[in-house]
Amino acid sequence: MHFAIDYLTEYRYDGEVVDNLNALRARPATTSLQRCDEFHVRTDPETRLHRYVDYFGTEVVEFGIDRPHDHLTIEVRARVTTSAPEPPPEAPWEAVATAAYETAAGEFLLPLAGDPPAERTAELLRLTRGTSPAATVRLLCELLRDRFVYDTQATFVGSTVDDFLTQGGGVCQDFAHLATVLLRGHGIGARYVSGYLWAASPDGGADSLEVATHAWVEALLPGPGERDEPVWVGADPTNGVLAGPTHVKIGHGRHYGDVPPIRGVYRGRARAEPQARVTMTRLDPQTSARA
Numbered sequence: 001m002h003f004a005i006d007y008l009t010e011y012r013y014d015g016e017v018v019d020n021l022n023a024l025r026a027r028p029a030t031t032s033l034q035r036c037d038e039f040h041v042r043t044d045p046e047t048r049l050h051r052y053v054d055y056f057g058t059e060v061v062e063f064g065i066d067r068p069h070d071h072l073t074i075e076v077r078a079r080v081t082t083s084a085p086e087p088p089p090e091a092p093w094e095a096v097a098t099a100a101y102e103t104a105a106g107e108f109l110l111p112l113a114g115d116p117p118a119e120r121t122a123e124l125l126r127l128t129r130g131t132s133p134a135a136t137v138r139l140l141c142e143l144l145r146d147r148f149v150y151d152t153q154a155t156f157v158g159s160t161v162d163d164f165l166t167q168g169g170g171v172c173q174d175f176a177h178l179a180t181v182l183l184r185g186h187g188i189g190a191r192y193v194s195g196y197l198w199a200a201s202p203d204g205g206a207d208s209l210e211v212a213t214h215a216w217v218e219a220l221l222p223g224p225g226e227r228d229e230p231v232w233v234g235a236d237p238t239n240g241v242l243a244g245p246t247h248v249k250i251g252h253g254r255h256y257g258d259v260p261p262i263r264g265v266y267r268g269r270a271r272a273e274p275q276a277r278v279t280m281t282r283l284d285p286q287t288s289a290r291a
Contacts, residue, residue: 001083001245002283005196007076007213008276009262015270016068022264024061025054025194028080029249038079045069058251058259070270074262079283082245088134088221088233095222096133096187104230105189105220112255115181116162124178125185133188137219137235138242140182144175145240157256173256175238176215180255189220191252193234194259198246198280208281213261216243218252248280 007026028036041049041061050062065072095101102109128143130136149169157173161181164174176192183190197214200206216236223229234243253259261276 001198002081003079003196003198003248004281004283005076005078005080005248006279006281007074007078007196007261008278009074010275011072011272012275013070013072013268013270013272015268016070017266017268017270018066018068020065020069020072020264020266022063022072022074022262024063024074024076024262025058025251025259026061026076026078026261027059027250028078028196029058029251031249033085033245034080034082034249036078036080038077040077042075044071044073044075054251056251056253056258058253080248082248084245085234085243088137088242089224089228089231090132090134091222091224092132098222101189101220101222101230107254108189108191108220109184109187111181111184114160114255116160116165118185120162120165121178121181121185124182128182129186133186133219133221134233136186136188137183137221137233140179141235141237141242142240144179144237148175148178150175150238172215172238176217177255179217179235179237183217183219189230191218191232192255192259193218193243193249193252194256194261195250196248196278196280197236198248198282200246200282208279211278211280212276213250213278214238214247215256216247218243 027039030036045065047063047065052060054060128140130139151169152171154167155170155174161177164170180190193216199211218232218234220230221233236243251259
């Protein structure tokens with residue numbers, strides 16, 4: 001599938017600010033399943049942009065505006081091509097208990113400081129244990145979608161997995177965080193993914209949609225043979241499906257804090273509420289969004 005992405009973020013401060021420093025992670029990644037064909041960033045006020053690749057391989061655009069200003073607009077335009085992944089590899093549970101698998105999964109097997117106590121997730125771990133690692137990924141996605149409510153008022157950007165469990169609802173970030181905790185609890189390497197989602201209606205819908213940045217997970221599934229390399233498989237617990245060509249990946253990390261779309265600081269007493277809008281346009285309308 002081919003998409004054009006317009007990502008606009010605006011700040012209107014109620015006074016002047018200075019030394020406004022920002023780090024933007026918005027460029028679609030180039031992977032075996034997608035290719036970023038174009039990527040442009042423009043800011044108002046204009047300033048020089050610096051780019052680098054972070055520890056997890058995500059491109060970061062950094063910029064600073066030191067002169068006084070009362071607004072900031074960040075406009076991102078990108079074009080990306082995606083393709084459908086192969087079906088997840090099927091392997092027995094014994095395959096995730098090998099030294100080779102643990103080496104490949106590395107830090108993505110480790111618990112994090114903010115994880116909930118084991119007793120808080122014990123029932124979910126029991127219910128999501130499938131007959132194989134691949135079956136567990138599918139079962140976990142479906143169960144989280146059915147058990148928790150998508151509710152933008154239940155949590156905020158700093159909420160923990162414990163908060164999500166208590167509220168019984170949240171946003172894609174919360175679904176993804178809980179999924180990584182459960183997958184790691186099963187001994188499956190898991191990482192948090194930030195990106196965009198083409199969320200067209202089942203009948204294909206319009207060719208252009210207002211969407212939002214999205215979050216899902218990738219699980220490291222062992223290959224079917226002893227010598228096969230493990231494969232990262234995308235899974236979207238908010239929607240209860242495996243990730244496909246409608247999921248456009250920006251980057252990944254252990255959790256949200258490793259790959260936020262934008263993070264910044266400034267000097268001044270003024271405040272502003274950011275307004276963000278993402279528009280995705282399907283450039284090959286003859287291809288159904290259900291593909």
